[in-house]
Amino acid sequence: MPIFRSLHGARAASVAALATFLCVPPLHAQAEAPSRIARVKLYPGSATVERVARVAAGARSFTFRCLPQGLDAASLQVSADAAVRIGETSVQVQDRDIAGGCASPLDERVREAQDQLAGARAETDALELAHSYLKTMAGTAPGTSPGAVPPSSIANTTETLRRSAQDTLLRLHQAKRRQETLELSLKALIAEQGRVAGPRARVSTVTVTLAAEREAELRLTYQVRGPSWSPSYRATLDSAAATVRLERLALVAQGTGEDWNGVQLTLSTGQPTRATAGGLPRPWRLDVAPPVPPVAPAPALARMAAPAAAPAAGGAEVAEAVPSFEISVDDTAYATEFAVPQRITVPSGGPRVTLALGQGDARAQLVTRAVPAVEEAAYLVAQFPAPAGVWPAAPVALYRDGAFVGSGRLDTAELARTGLAFGRDERVVVRAEAPREATGSAGLTGARTERQQQRTYSVENRHATPVALQVLDAAPVSQNEQITVESRYDPAPAETAWNQQPGTIAWSQPLAAGATARFGATHTIRYPKELRLQERR
Structure with a gap:
């Protein structure tokens, strides 16, 4: 027997040693x-x-x-x-x-939420069972069941049941509230999990x-x-100093399925998802078209039953709308890039991250602009050169002298021509009188129609300081040699093709504090009587 035990122990030790040896992986398999x-x-x-x-x-x-x-x-x-x-x-x-x-990190959060909800449901079921038991006890008549409460203890038992029922109902109400909250949280997590990860x-x-x-x-x-970023701007006007501060903001979001934890982030205005080469011109050939053979009309029932045309096989898929983008401080030959100095964390499918990407001040020329024929109102406009770099069109939050006045759109392609409006100027009153029109015959034989229209506007400055006033109006422009247009203005406009648009009239002048200026335009249009005049405004 001792020998058997000794052999048995040696065998066990050998097996243990072998198991230990087999469990240790080699260096390259770590x-x-x-x-x-x-x-x-x-x-x-x-x-x-x-x-x-x-x-x-x-x-x-x-x-x-x-x-x-x-x-x-x-x-x-x-x-x-x-x-x-x-x-x-x-x-x-x-x-x-x-x-x-x-x-996914969302999977763990979903499991935790499911466990919490299971605990809340278990607590609710247990409290409902306790409440049912108390109702059963309360509905049992004294002395009708074994171990019934003697009459002398009915009062104490009733009070105990009341307190127990009150406590149970209160805890049951709180448990149901907690269960409802957990169900809503789990529903939101599952929806986000499905949006990020998809069904498979x-x-x-x-x-x-x-x-x-x-x-x-x-x-x-x-x-x-998939991941992208969209720009936004904040423009703050200091009307006393005539300066505009432009701030660049970037909204970053991604749902790739992998979290970006503490990464070095660079934003670029490059567009690798666009086509890398433009199209070439197609051959332009002319020939005589063959006669079109008559086509018999299809029967009414056949037309009604005809299925909708299927999309062409192999057709290109419509690209998903890509959010607009912007900014950077490193202007390369073909793109603008901004390297975020601090490391950024952007979770997949999580909240969007807003980054401040710098700001700059620019001297501006302030103009009070009115278009009386369109609206009897004046707006404060800041005109300044477009900043350097790539600034794609994007929403801009507008502040005037520290007060938020609304939102607009910053388009650097239009900035130098139209400026950036900073809200309505309530201290400038604009009035447009009703247009006066007259139509008659012209020429020796009365073969031409002559139509005359007169417009008059007035602008009053109720500021305590003068303003630089700009009034815009539209004048008729002939597109046919048979139609002639004669325009007279009082006073003479500064431009008759404002912003390189023929027919856009601009009066520009300073308007003193408390002063009123009047502007008039008379347009005479002549054309043959048999001609049907077409107007597009």
Whole structure:
């Protein structure tokens, strides 16, 4: 028996040693450290993501896991230190539940919310059961059941039941409220999970074959569609100093499925999602068209039953509307880029991040502009040169002397010509008199029609200081040699083709405090009587 025990112990020790030996993986099979996102260059509708990983000495491959499904495989670029030789690269796309360790942060939050909701429902059911039991006890007549309460204890028992029922009902009400709140939270999380991941979320896995002589850094760069940023501006006018401060803001959002935690973010106005080459002219050929054969009309029933035309096979998909974009401080030859100095965290499917990207002041010329024929009102307009760099058109919040006056749109292409309006000037009163028209015959034989229209406007300055007034009006412009137009103005306008638009009249003059200015225009239009006049305004 001792010998048997000794052999048995030696065998057990050998098995344990063998198991220990088998459980220790060799050096090259050790678990890979996960990669991290180091840099992101964000474009309108896409982003270039750079991931970084440490590879161990002697490693023969590395796998970048849990990458977004929408990455462009053709855009993959792998680079490393001199100690690493890089071979081929393979890409695999699979369901996220199959790929190990690719659970979304939203999945964990959904599970936590489900557990909390299950606890709340269990508490509600238990309290409802306790309340039912108390109702059963209260409905039992004294002395009708074994162990019934003697008559002398009925009062105490009744009070105890009342207190227990009151406490149970109150706790039941609170439990139901908590359950309703948790149900709403879970519903919102599931909706967000479905929006970000979709019904069948998939992830990409990139495996790089390599040979690492020593521990080194491996970098993977890829293009992914979806994330974007949109610009907005804030314009603040100091009317006393005649200066405008323009602030650049960027709204960043992404739903790629991978969180950008502490990344170096660069915003670019480049557009890699656009076509890279323009179209070429098509041949222009002329020939005599053959006679069109008569086509018999289709029967009414056949026309009614005819199905709708199917889209052409292989037709290009309509591109999803891309949010507008903007800004940067590094003006390259073909784009403008802004490198955010601090590291940014933008969770996938999470809240949008607003970044302040600098500001600048510009001297402005203030003009009080009125278009009486359109509206009896005057607006304060700041005219200043367009700032340097790429400033695509985007919404702008407008502030005048510290007060918010509304929102507009900043378009640098129109800024130098029309300026930026900062709201209505209530201290400038604009009036437009009713137009006076007369129509008669002209010429020796009365073969021509002559129509005359007279317009008169008045503008009163109720400010304590003078203003630079600009009044705009439209004059008729002939598009046919048979129609002649003669216009007379009082006073003479400063421009008859304001903003390079023929027929747009501009009166520009200073208007003293408390003064009133009048402007008049008389237009005479002559054309043959048999001609039908067409007017477009």
